Amino acid sequence: MPIPIRDDPMVDHDPANPQVMSAFYRRLFPYRPFFLWLNQDHVPAKLYTHREFAFTLQGDVYIRYNSFHTSDDFKKEVLRLNPSRFEIGPQYSARPRDRKTLAAGALQPQRRELVFDIDMTDYDEIRTCCSDKKICKRCWGFIAAAVKVLDHALRETFGFKHLLWVYSGRRGIHCWISDQHALDLNDDQRKALVTFLEVIKGSKEQSKKVNVRGAKDDADLHPALKDGLDQLKVDFVKLILRDQDCFRSERGWEALLAILPADRDVIGPLRSKWQSSPTASSEERWADLVDAVKVLRKGNTTLFRKYERAMEDVILQYTYPRIDAEVSKHRNHLLKAPFCVHPGTGRVCVPVDPSLVDEFDPDTVPTVGELLNELDRIPPEHVEGGTKRRAEDYEQTSLKPYVEMFEEHVAAILKDGRGVKRALKEESMDF
Amino acid sequence: MFKPTTRHNIASSSHLPEVKLSKRHSTSGQPSSRWPYRLNFYERPPTLDITLEEFETFAIARLQVLSHIESLSHRSLPYAQLSTAIATYLKQHLPLSSNTARNVDLDAERRKDEIGHWVLRLAFCRSPDLRARFLRSEISLFRHRFETDDVAERAQFLRSLEFDWQLVDETEKSQYAHELRTCMPWGTKDEQFKAESWFKVPWYTVPDLVGARRVFIKAGMAYVPQSLQISLVLQAFGSRLEKALELTAKNLPRLDEDERLFPVIDHLAASFLSGLGASDYRPDGETSGAVVTADMVDDVARKHFPPCMRNLYERLKRDRHLKHFGRLQLGLFLKGIGLPLDEAIIFWRKMYGATMSDDKFNKEYKYNIRHSYGQEGKRANYPPKSCQQILTTNQPGTQDSHGCPFRHFSPENLQNFLISTYPQIDRSSPEMRDIMDSVKTAHYHVACTRVFEVTHGLKKGEGLSKDGESVVHPNKYADRSRELEREKLEAVKAKDEDVSMD
Ligand code: SF4
Ligand SMILES: [Zn+2]
Numbered sequence: 001m002p003i004p005i006r007d008d009p010m011v012d013h014d015p016a017n018p019q020v021m022s023a024f025y026r027r028l029f030p031y032r033p034f035f036l037w038l039n040q041d042h043v044p045a046k047l048y049t050h051r052e053f054a055f056t057l058q059g060d061v062y063i064r065y066n067s068f069h070t071s072d073d074f075k076k077e078v079l080r081l082n083p084s085r086f087e088i089g090p091q092y093s094a095r096p097r098d099r100k101t102l103a104a105g106a107l108q109p110q111r112r113e114l115v116f117d118i119d120m121t122d123y124d125e126i127r128t129c130c131s132d133k134k135i136c137k138r139c140w141g142f143i144a145a146a147v148k149v150l151d152h153a154l155r156e157t158f159g160f161k162h163l164l165w166v167y168s169g170r171r172g173i174h175c176w177i178s179d180q181h182a183l184d185l186n187d188d189q190r191k192a193l194v195t196f197l198e199v200i201k202g203s204k205e206q207s208k209k210v211n212v213r214g215a216k217d218d219a220d221l222h223p224a225l226k227d228g229l230d231q232l233k234v235d236f237v238k239l240i241l242r243d244q245d246c247f248r249s250e251r252g253w254e255a256l257l258a259i260l261p262a263d264r265d266v267i268g269p270l271r272s273k274w275q276s277s278p279t280a281s282s283e284e285r286w287a288d289l290v291d292a293v294k295v296l297r298k299g300n301t302t303l304f305r306k307y308e309r310a311m312e313d314v315i316l317q318y319t320y321p322r323i324d325a326e327v328s329k330h331r332n333h334l335l336k337a338p339f340c341v342h343p344g345t346g347r348v349c350v351p352v353d354p355s356l357v358d359e360f361d362p363d364t365v366p367t368v369g370e371l372l373n374e375l376d377r378i379p380p381e382h383v384e385g386g387t388k389r390r391a392e393d394y395e396q397t398s399l400k401p402y403v404e405m406f407e408e409h410v411a412a413i414l415k416d417g418r419g420v421k422r423a424l425k426e427e428s429m430d431f
Numbered sequence: 432m433f434k435p436t437t438r439h440n441i442a443s444s445s446h447l448p449e450v451k452l453s454k455r456h457s458t459s460g461q462p463s464s465r466w467p468y469r470l471n472f473y474e475r476p477p478t479l480d481i482t483l484e485e486f487e488t489f490a491i492a493r494l495q496v497l498s499h500i501e502s503l504s505h506r507s508l509p510y511a512q513l514s515t516a517i518a519t520y521l522k523q524h525l526p527l528s529s530n531t532a533r534n535v536d537l538d539a540e541r542r543k544d545e546i547g548h549w550v551l552r553l554a555f556c557r558s559p560d561l562r563a564r565f566l567r568s569e570i571s572l573f574r575h576r577f578e579t580d581d582v583a584e585r586a587q588f589l590r591s592l593e594f595d596w597q598l599v600d601e602t603e604k605s606q607y608a609h610e611l612r613t614c615m616p617w618g619t620k621d622e623q624f625k626a627e628s629w630f631k632v633p634w635y636t637v638p639d640l641v642g643a644r645r646v647f648i649k650a651g652m653a654y655v656p657q658s659l660q661i662s663l664v665l666q667a668f669g670s671r672l673e674k675a676l677e678l679t680a681k682n683l684p685r686l687d688e689d690e691r692l693f694p695v696i697d698h699l700a701a702s703f704l705s706g707l708g709a710s711d712y713r714p715d716g717e718t719s720g721a722v723v724t725a726d727m728v729d730d731v732a733r734k735h736f737p738p739c740m741r742n743l744y745e746r747l748k749r750d751r752h753l754k755h756f757g758r759l760q761l762g763l764f765l766k767g768i769g770l771p772l773d774e775a776i777i778f779w780r781k782m783y784g785a786t787m788s789d790d791k792f793n794k795e796y797k798y799n800i801r802h803s804y805g806q807e808g809k810r811a812n813y814p815p816k817s818c819q820q821i822l823t824t825n826q827p828g829t830q831d832s833h834g835c836p837f838r839h840f841s842p843e844n845l846q847n848f849l850i851s852t853y854p855q856i857d858r859s860s861p862e863m864r865d866i867m868d869s870v871k872t873a874h875y876h877v878a879c880t881r882v883f884e885v886t887h888g889l890k891k892g893e894g895l896s897k898d899g900e901s902v903v904h905p906n907k908y909a910d911r912s913r914e915l916e917r918e919k920l921e922a923v924k925a926k927d928e929d930v931s932m933d
Contacts, residue, residue: 159651192638219617223610
């Protein structure tokens with residue numbers, strides 16, 4: 001008598017198991033929207049055929065400079081290699097796979113989505129709930145705050161429309177921008193944009209990491225940063241003062257004092273007060289600081305302004321997006337593709353809706369194991385499917401809403417692309 | 432001669448000058464309407480007669496300027512210092528005056544400027560790397576000239592370019608008054624704000640202003656105040672030149688009409704790749720007067736040799752032997768610093784010492800030494816090798832000691848060599864970091880210049896001369912080093928005399 005495995009919730013679907021990954025690639029990976037997303041057209045274009053894919057195989061073998069004529073070719077190769085994950089590079093001036101037969105220098109990166117990478121490691125010095133490779137719903141608050149600010153800036157300031165946010169599978173989030181203008185940016189332009197957005201700079205050894213007010217540290221914030229600051233004020237109270245309670249411990253409040261202007265009459269009393277109340281909450285300490293600064297308003301306006309600005313900078317330092325600038329600056333930087341499986345956690349790198357990012361909980365992201373279990377549970381008659389349209393496998397799993405979100409995103413890109421193409425055609429008829 | 436032919440029309444649309452050389456130097460007399468302004472976007476290929484000599488010398492002059500600008504720009508000098516350094520150098524090598532200048536042949540200057548630019552385009556369009564470096568230096572050069580230009584003439588020039596920048600109207604200006612104002616320098620006055628006007632351009636056309644957060648940006652458009660117009664101009668200059676270079680590269684194979692041009696173009700490109708202008712060493716009168724004898728070499732080496740020669744010399748002392756290219760590199764250098772032939776023979780005999788019989792020395796080595804002094808064979812007087820030659824020709828093999836330490840040593844060996852050779856440098860000093868950074872980016876001569884500065888008590892950026900020249904030739908390194916020593920001695924002497932006066 002056969003044992004009904006599919007009722008066994010303990011079936012082991014470890015992503016390190018090649019068969020698990022192979023089943024995932026065979027039955028669940030959304031090849032069609034994935035192709036359209038990169039190609040921005042139904043017929044394979046250079047954006048796809050000249051694009052670099054890099055595969056990481058089990059055992060950390062890394063194969064670069066793959067490229068494919070069609071989505072089917074790609075799928076075949078993925079099934080053959082059964083990689084643990086893969087990354088996407090730029091469209092090159094020639095097919096990356098031909099690189100050995102090309103003249104030196106003939107393989108130049110040309111177009112590429114503008115990408116961003118935010119990783120929890122950069123918040124290790126601030127977060128109090130976890131450290132290291134861990135991430136929980138609470139520290140996701142940092143990522144959520146960052147996504148909201150960055151998403152706003154990229155849309156409102158830079159005018160981009162097609163942003164895809166993707167959970168990186170463990171501790172971070174990626175953003176892919178597919179607007180034509182974004183694809184066309186050269187490295188200098190990317191660098192300029194990143195430098196514009198980058199606010200937190202400096203190493204471990206530097207306590208004040210926000211220096212955005214010119215050489216004298218006295219200018220007003222750039223309107224775009226002011227925008228960000230206004231958004232972040234709310235998160236600062238919720239996240240830093242209440243949830244993470246960053247200034248409760250001595251290490252925490254000393255870190256705060258270290259980035260404020262060093263005026264003895266302000267800092268001195270605060271320090272002794274805080275030393276004598278070791279259990280005060282961050283909110284209370286922040287209120288103390290606000291009071292101390294308020295007093296200055298009447299007596300010493302210069303110093304008051306200085307502290308006022310410094311407190312804004314504190315908010316930025318604790319909540320403003322910490323982006324990995326190098327990832328964004330160069331077209332040829334490789335970035336893990338959406339819908340890959342994170343080899344450590346088994347979670348799928350799913351799209352994230354930026355307007356719901358506060359509610360996003362990394363722990364609820366489907367793992368490859370859960371998805372395969374869901375597939376196992378589909379009744380057999382369903383699998384045979386009669387004359388009715390056979391449902392795609394993913395549609396019967398919790399991957400469905402994510403694939404749909406992705407498809408909507410891709411449809412919007414294609415619609416825009418068609419508009420662009422029509423405009424180009426009309427233009428060329430003018431001549 | 433960029434000579435007008437029927438094909439010229441095609442050429443101008445493809446950004447490729449039609450080049451044919453004429454035999455003679457044509458006298459000027461071109462209508463100055465070709466160059467109404469000092470500034471030039473170089474959009475029309477020249478159609479002038481030109482001799483091969485002009486073709487080469489104009490290009491070399493410009494090449495030296497660009498190389499100089501390039502190495503200066505890698506030394507992170509304060510802006511004012513950089514600007515004066517460029518100005519002094521330009522005055523000497525490629526002067527270009529405004530319309531208001533008197534007693535200057537404007538046409539001759541502008542013609543030279545234009546031709547040099549176009550020849551270098553041919554030389555530098557051929558690889559992405561060369562194109563990028565050429566572009567960068569040309570932009571810096573243009574920027575410098577733009578900033579130092581006569582204000583009225585510059586305004587006319589800009590009008591002639593007919594840019595289609597979108598002007599921000601009053602309604603929009605008042606709508607974003609607060610934002611626009613915030614982006615102006617801190618402390619801008621009300622009247623200044625009222626008087627200012629803005630252009631609206633896609634943000635990515637002014638990356639420098641965006642990176643520095645100097646402009647307000649909304650919905651992808653950057654609001655550039657008139658006062659920052661230079662960024663727009665440079666961007667336009669750069670992007671047009673970049674496109675033109677790519678086109679030239681595609682069309683270059685058509686330039687096969689005169690094979691005399693190719694060697695020149697190749698040489699120019701090679702020079703630039705090594706980071707140097709095409710320069711030969713000709714000892715200047717003052718230093719060449721000072722004769723060095725075989726006995727003095729050791730002392731001079733310690734005080735004045737550049738790293739490459741210091742390395743060869745130490746090797747020679749230790750191994751009592753050098754391989755062929757090493758002997759050549761050091762030998763010619765010694766000739767350059769003033770070691771006469773007879774002293775050279777004594778020097779080498781002494782260095783080889785007992786490891787070599789007199790017989791062998793006389794038969795095999797003496798001849799070579801005499802040969803390198805032009806006393807045998809073709810009797811050519813070989814000049815000492817320039818950094819460019821050392822960097823790019825006869826790459827040293829595993830047993831060789833010649834070459835340039837900055838280029839040919841591994842980073843670890845280079846560091847060890849520098850530390851053990853120069854007491855002024857230690858492993859973790861900021862100077863060492865500067866040096867290794869330059870090496871990493873393949874700016875070997877910049878690294879060498881830094882060593883010169885550190886070992887001669889000079890400030891960063893002072894270089895070999897007043898205009899911050901960098902090392903392009905080992906002999907210039909040594910000459911300047913000895914000159915500095917002389918200056919110091921004289922200063923001390925002068926002081927002594929002062930003292931003895933009272
Ligand atoms: S840069 Fe020139 S002088 Fe300096 S070590 Fe290299 S070759 Fe010698
Ligand atoms: Zn946590």
